[in-house]
Amino acid sequence: MSLQQVFARCAAAALVAATFTLPAWAALPIQKWQQPSGAQVWFVEVPGLPIVDVQIDFDAGERRDPSDKSGLADVTASMTAKGLEARNGQPPLDENQLGEAWADLGAGFGASAGQDRMSFTLRSLTYPELLQKAVALGARQLGEPAFPDNVWQRDRQRMIASIREANTKPGTIAARTFNQAVYGTHPYGYDTTEESLGRISVQDMRNFYRTVQPCRAKVSVVGAVNRAQADQIVTSLLSRLPAAACQPLPPVPEVAPLSASAERNVPFASAQAHVLIGQPGYKRSDPDYFPLLVGNYILGGGGFVSRLVEEVRHKRGLSYSVYSYFAPAMHAGAFILGLQTRPDQAAQAVQVSRDVVRRFVAEGPTEAELKAAKDFMIGGFALRIDSNRKLLDNLANIAWYDLPLDYLDTWTRQVEKVTAADIRAAFARKLQPDRMVTVVVGADVAAAPDSKPFPDAPPLSILTGVGVQAGGPG
Numbered sequence: 001m002s003l004q005q006v007f008a009r010c011a012a013a014a015l016v017a018a019t020f021t022l023p024a025w026a027a028l029p030i031q032k033w034q035q036p037s038g039a040q041v042w043f044v045e046v047p048g049l050p051i052v053d054v055q056i057d058f059d060a061g062e063r064r065d066p067s068d069k070s071g072l073a074d075v076t077a078s079m080t081a082k083g084l085e086a087r088n089g090q091p092p093l094d095e096n097q098l099g100e101a102w103a104d105l106g107a108g109f110g111a112s113a114g115q116d117r118m119s120f121t122l123r124s125l126t127y128p129e130l131l132q133k134a135v136a137l138g139a140r141q142l143g144e145p146a147f148p149d150n151v152w153q154r155d156r157q158r159m160i161a162s163i164r165e166a167n168t169k170p171g172t173i174a175a176r177t178f179n180q181a182v183y184g185t186h187p188y189g190y191d192t193t194e195e196s197l198g199r200i201s202v203q204d205m206r207n208f209y210r211t212v213q214p215c216r217a218k219v220s221v222v223g224a225v226n227r228a229q230a231d232q233i234v235t236s237l238l239s240r241l242p243a244a245a246c247q248p249l250p251p252v253p254e255v256a257p258l259s260a261s262a263e264r265n266v267p268f269a270s271a272q273a274h275v276l277i278g279q280p281g282y283k284r285s286d287p288d289y290f291p292l293l294v295g296n297y298i299l300g301g302g303g304f305v306s307r308l309v310e311e312v313r314h315k316r317g318l319s320y321s322v323y324s325y326f327a328p329a330m331h332a333g334a335f336i337l338g339l340q341t342r343p344d345q346a347a348q349a350v351q352v353s354r355d356v357v358r359r360f361v362a363e364g365p366t367e368a369e370l371k372a373a374k375d376f377m378i379g380g381f382a383l384r385i386d387s388n389r390k391l392l393d394n395l396a397n398i399a400w401y402d403l404p405l406d407y408l409d410t411w412t413r414q415v416e417k418v419t420a421a422d423i424r425a426a427f428a429r430k431l432q433p434d435r436m437v438t439v440v441v442g443a444d445v446a447a448a449p450d451s452k453p454f455p456d457a458p459p460l461s462i463l464t465g466v467g468v469q470a471g472g473p474g
Contacts, residue, residue: 038215052223060118071192073113083146107134143240174274214238215246220395255332270442273346281335284328288426295423300324346443358433364424
């Protein structure tokens with residue numbers, strides 16, 4: 001049997017085993033420590049299957065992009081997989097050789113950049129010889145990326161082609177217009193364009209990558225290893241990064257609140273109008289997190305049982321799907337309400353949606369809605385951590401946002417204690433229905449006489465990277 005087959009069978013067995021063993025877990029004992037390099041480690045031992053998952057996060061996400069080189073964090077992360085330099089007596093590897101080396105090990109290593117962080121992930125079997133080789137290769141990819149210019153020139157053209165294709169889609173236009181209106185000049189509102197990619201060089205990537213240092217690493221480890229082994233894995237993975245003393249990174253400004261409502265109608269030949277309504281929301285560290293989490297399930301996050309679906313779809317047939325969510329991050333991520341509808345119904349759909357939000361902020365949920373939401377969220381909690389990958393996502397969130405080590409153990413209790421008054425108060429503090437951005441792309445502008453056209457729209461584009469990181473309870 002090949003290594004790939006062994007790994008595939010173990011991964012499949014992990015899903016099955018987790019399903020049957022998770023209910024027996026009385027707690028998830030999370031261990032935390034700091035290494036001499038300054039790297040911080042969060043660890044959960046999950047015995048039984050010979051697999052280990054590692055995620056290493058750095059404060060090198062899109063919020064660190066220069067304003068004229070949007071996309072730098074994302075392309076820097078992606079280019080770490082395009083080849084390795086020759087160092088310490090080891091030969092260089094191009095992107096094909098590097099991919100083959102990982103395939104031969106039956107392991108995987110990835111890199112991505114989101115709004116706040118640049119993340120590197122390793123998954124490997126824990127058989128000693130295989131794990132040692134996988135960690136050594138991961139250390140090389142993390143510490144010795146080549147950033148080959150010829151590959152960047154090729155990949156940049158592919159990204160530009162993707163941007164041009166995405167610019168033909170109303171969803172791209174709606175998202176870009178919404179982000180710029182909500183975030184203004186904050187990095188969360190930056191848009192990766194043909195022009196910004198054209199300004200990025202491999203030297204820019206090398207300079208940006210210098211922020212990736214062991215002293216800034218937050219490392220999450222889940223799997224069939226003990227603490228000593230986990231510590232050694234982390235030490236080895238970070239061993240080829242520069243060990244310079246960390247200087248404080250420059251502060252990133254907060255997202256400015258909206259001072260007034262704004263309406264943006266963008267003409268577009270589309271069978272469906274795309275609608276986004278929202279405003280800056282809240283930071284992940286906000287103490288209102290759980291009331292807002294439960295409340296939004298009732299408002300628009302609960303699928304067919306949400307208020308928005310009831311009023312917009314069931315009662316009026318204005319849209320097949322309508323939803324809302326908060327995107328809390330290191331800064332105030334947006335509150336977003338979204339739907340698609342017939343262009344001639346866009347004005348009505350917008351008005352009904354606004355009315356639902358306004359009423360919910362003023363009155364909060366009913367006790368029946370609150371009970372149903374709690375029952376669903378608490379009853380489904382086990383499915384949020386039923387695999388090593390999901391558990392790693394949650395552990396990485398705990399690490400990144402410095403949440404309590406018992407966060408997963410107390411999650412259901414935090415949900416249970418939320419009251420209708422808590423939700424009403426939290427929504428009143430965070431949402432101002434009369435100061436929201438409304439973006440409509442593809443509707444007949446004349447159907448919404450109070451709306452204003454979007455002036456001087458910049459070139460359309462789409463982000464080239466992964467936007468939302470991590471899952472689970474959050």
